[in-house]
Amino acid sequence: MLRMGGTSGLNNRYLGVLLIGLVGASLSLFGYRNYAEGGPTGVPFCAPSDVPAQAWDTIELVEQDGPYLHPETDDKRFGNYEGVLPDEELGYYREYTVETPGLGHRGERRIVTGGGDDGEVDEWYYTGDHYESFCEVPGV
Numbered sequence: 001m002l003r004m005g006g007t008s009g010l011n012n013r014y015l016g017v018l019l020i021g022l023v024g025a026s027l028s029l030f031g032y033r034n035y036a037e038g039g040p041t042g043v044p045f046c047a048p049s050d051v052p053a054q055a056w057d058t059i060e061l062v063e064q065d066g067p068y069l070h071p072e073t074d075d076k077r078f079g080n081y082e083g084v085l086p087d088e089e090l091g092y093y094r095e096y097t098v099e100t101p102g103l104g105h106r107g108e109r110r111i112v113t114g115g116g117d118d119g120e121v122d123e124w125y126y127t128g129d130h131y132e133s134f135c136e137v138p139g140v
Contacts, residue, residue, distance in 0.1 A: 041086050041114075046126055046135035054099045055126050058111045059140055062096055062121065070097045070106060078112050082131050088114065098126070111137075 061068055068074035078093035085093065094116070098109035108130035115122025124137040 041123060041136060043085065043125060043134055043136045045138050050128075050135055051126055051137055052098065052109070052128075054101070055109065055111055055137070058096050058098045059124065059137070062111065062113060068096065069099060073097065073106065084131065084134055085112065085114070085125060 058069075062075075066075065074096045075094055077091055078095040079090065080088070080093055092114055094113050096111045096113070097106045098111055100107035100109055109128050110126070110130070112125040112127065112134065113121040113123065114125070121140070124140045125134040126137050127134045
C-alpha cells in the first residue's frame with residue numbers, strides 16, 4: 001500500500017516524460033515529418049505526393065552533374081528575385097528544368113539547389129508554379 005506523499009506520482013511523471021521521448025524519437029527515426037513546418041531554411045517541406053517523379057529524375061541528373069535536358073538553361077544561376085527562398089548571396093542558387101509530360105516547352109516546374117560550393121548541394125527546392133512558391137525536398 002502506498003502512503004500519501006510517496007514517490008509514486010513522481011515516478012509516473014518520469015515514466016510519462018520517458019514515454020513521450022521514446023515516441024518522439026521513434027517518429028523521427030521512422031521519417032515522420034510535419035511538412036508544413038519546414039526545415040531550418042523556413043521553407044515548408046514538400047510532402048512526398050507534391051514531388052513528381054520527373055523532379056526525382058532531375059535531382060538524379062544534378063547529382064550526376066548532367067547531362068541536362070535543357071543545357072542552354074539548366075545549371076544556371078537562379079537569382080531568387082521573387083524573394084521566396086531565404087536571402088543568400090547572388091550565385092548561391094542554381095535552377096534545373098523538371099519535365100512536364102506532354103508539354104512541348106520547359107513549363108513551370110523546376111528544381112532549385114542552394115549551396116554546393118564544395119561539390120555537395122546543401123538545399124533542394126521544388127516549384128511547380130514557376131517560382132511563386134517552393135517546398136524543400138526532404139531526403140536528398
